[in-house]
Amino acid sequence: MRRRSPGCADWRATRRAFMGRAADAVPIPADALDGLAAFEEDGGMTRRNLLERGVGLWVGASALAGLSTRSVLEAASAQAQSAPDATILVSLYLDGGNDGLNTLVPLADPDYRRLRARIGIPAEQALPVAGHPEFGWHPSLAGLRGLFDQGKVAVLPSVDFQNADQSHFNSAAYWRRGIVGPSFDPTGWLGRTLDVVGTPDNPLQGISTAWSPDPVLASRRAATATVYDPSSFDFWIEGVWGSEGFSRAYRQAASGATSSPALAAARRTYANAFKVRDQLVPLRVDDDHPLPPTPVAYPDTDLGTGLRNLARMLGAGFGTRVAALSYGGFDTHDDQPSEHAELLTDLSDSLVAWQADLAQRGLSGRVLTLIWSEFGRRPEDNESNGTDHGAGGLVLLVGDRARGGIQTEFPGLARLDEDENLLVTTEFRTVYATLLESWLGVEAARVLPKIDQARLPLVA
Amino acid sequence: MPRSTDRAKVERLLWRAGFGGRPAEIDRLARTGVPKAVETLLAPRGPALRGPAARIDGAPLDPVNAWGHEVLWWLDRAVRTQHPLVERMTFNWHDHFATSNDEVGDTRLMMAQYWTLRRGALGRFRNLTRAILKDRAMQRFLSLANSEKGSPNENFARELFELFTLGVNNGYTERDVREAARALTGFTFDWRTRRFGYDPDKHDDGVKRILGRVGRFTPQDVVDIAIAHKAHAPFLVEKLWGYFSPRACPPKMVRSLARTYVRANTDVRPVLREILTSKLFYAGLNEPDMVKPPFVYVAGMLRLTNTRVDDEGWRWRLHQMGQVPFHPPNVSGWEGGTAWLSTSAIRARFDAATAVLRKTVKDGSVSSRQTPQQALASALAATGRPRVSPRTAAALRRYAVTSVKGRTDRWEVEHYFPERQRVLRHLLLAGPDAQVC
Amino acid sequence: MAMLAMAVPPPQTVPAPPARVLAFADEFHFNTSRAVVRAGRVILQVKNIGEDDHDLRIKGPNGVARAETGRVRPGGLRQIRIRLPRGRYTYLCTVADHAERGMTGTLVVRAAKKTPRRR
16 A cells, blocks of 8 residues: 655645544544545545544544444444543653652742752752742753643642652552552552443553553553554564464454353453554554654653654544553652753653644643652752652643643741651642543542542643 | 363363473373372372473573572473472462562572472461461561561561461451561561571560460460461461362352361361362363463463473563562462453463474475364474364464465465464464463 | 584583672662672672662772672662672672662672683
């Protein structure tokens, strides 16, 4: 099949044309586009273009009728029909404990200079925070500041849980689980969310953009997928040319009913895994199909690449509701200034590229990105030009629909807790509960045991 | 030839009470009948291992000094074992008394624990638990070492009741945990010399009240008191049942097993005999309902294909499947059941067969005259004749025909006939049927 | 070739495998799998089972640094391959004050075993 190289100029017009017919619209599932040869001939837009850029693209049901009837298609479109405008939440974990106090700097707090005598951000270097002269952004956050100025960033200082023990393992486990305290429950809060709103047969409804499943997405029943790079996702047997033949055989072996729950699970899981493979085929990259450009280049980092990969998958309309990724290095016990600046530059530049990419795909109104870390760091810096484990982390919520501004109380540095850490003004579970109800449309109590009634103004 | 039902039963027996059986093993045990086969498993004789030991890059494993080799070391033992039930129970006890080298940070101690578990694998549970109490890896893992009079650490006491002997909230109170923690004080560990010991001066020798009994209890008394508690026998036999069958253990069966266990003075052998000869254990032979744990799946695949452990990648693959021996996720062990089968884990299970089949069928090694039936027979022989469902059989038959259709050029024959063989073997080793037993 | 090597193992043509040492790092200790190795090639692995970043620097008998793992993240593993002549080596974690807090140790390298050399 002939495919045009990406970059065609008028894709927006084409997309509008599609959008115009959205009366009884269903989203285009990836494989449906196998049948779109006709569009490619006269529409000036390839199937690949559609997938790459026409995110949130809808085709009238009549147009779909003539397309492939493969089971994959049917399942995917049924999936998407149930939630054509579904909102998407992306969890981005800053692994190691991000120093919130040097991210959103409390410039006006007299104790900041005293406590951060070694590694404090000088007021003249900090970037202004619109409407909040008492704060400044870390100088590496020019991009994030731009997003904030556009009202696309909700900023939540000092979010955590009470009486944190400053253990990475415990804190990260509680945040991921959405439950505070020791537990052997292996699920994550977004995995449990999928158990409520998801299905057993659409793994791409929950994507770990990683090489191993993100614990946040661990579910009881719902299928999820782990795909770091959709451009090379495939099954492989050494000495076997092409995966079509054995994929068919595996799919056949994985079909059919059985009275054994275990065998049923094995078949369903294989069917799901090969379905993901099939769905991602159009996103493969090779010499003939290079990676399409994005409006703003992503940094060439793990985070930038991960977000770029995720945007391509969200763009293809697989019915994704939640996704998770993480990047590390925030445990800055020593030599913090240079390391932290590098990490925040990566974060800021990646987010700018991500938001622009989502906007071009028509997705920016449907995606919110929750940026969190297991704890903040000790207000008083240490002798190694670093900071030790603290409490009260900084949470950011980024997206067109995020309610821009500073949304939770900053407790100040005059009074600290018994471990000399920042006081916690907001439980992280309150943030989760708010996002579940105001964004994902899920009753919080179904996901978060014993959640109280407190909610926050986070979604515009 | 043994009767086919006996064969099917022994095949299940060897997967659930071992790491899978080669066709000859299955035939041999099936000829003797199930009860005798179970006796053979319960009292194995002869050398523990067979076949050539694992090698990495041409050198023997170095489990203590090379990261990841301890995992391969255990895998190698499971692959080569001739005492499958002993080896499998050792692994079950590792799940029961789950201890992780990620926290212990001392592979020698972990391997010593392996031997503790293995020695007690088919013996009295009371003796095994007493040995675990003194096991150094466990003492480090659950902060028993350096738990002192005046500030006892409750970690071990809590898990002893909750996970090891009674079950969560089953017949004990928070007060029992606190009092037991007092009785468990006195074990020491010196960070500098890495010496373990017991210091009577650090033991709280006051009077404690534990599970209704009062006395100046020692650490070992705590173990004995827990095991003498009436909630213990039903808890333990039901847990044991769960290692061999995914079906709920009927209350009548629990009572019977518990009686057997108590009468045998906590010896697990008669309990295992009763489980492994029960009707329910062999239910649904045509639609197996137990998901193979990753470690069993991998060891069995290597065993049935006579493949030696020679690849450090097995550690990573087991990790991707969710089960790395010596590295359970936490003290409650692995969750198991259908939870093993995530979309990511199944990819790793698929990749396991790819790794096993590497370089086994060379291009040009298969004649163009090989019929689909012959191809299938050859694949079955190379994979230990696993049980296949009608659905998989149909997929294999179809693939055996379509994959070489019209491939007549010489280069095509040289590649595609062996390719057919690779795929047939792969589907037999890693397909949906291969995930269950 | 591979088949041939399997069929006829020629041990005398294969150099002795490197000596291996595994060091677990946590706050604030190293626990090494052995304190003594033979001179020659050594693979030294550092597995971080702690909560903070760690590294390992090994210094020769004269106090000069010989090799370094670089930062090992929590849960991470890094290794150095190095040829060590006999002598008494010390190692430490160079992160913050970890060495002062106990992350140091000694590795003794003994003379290589006398084995007949292949000509």
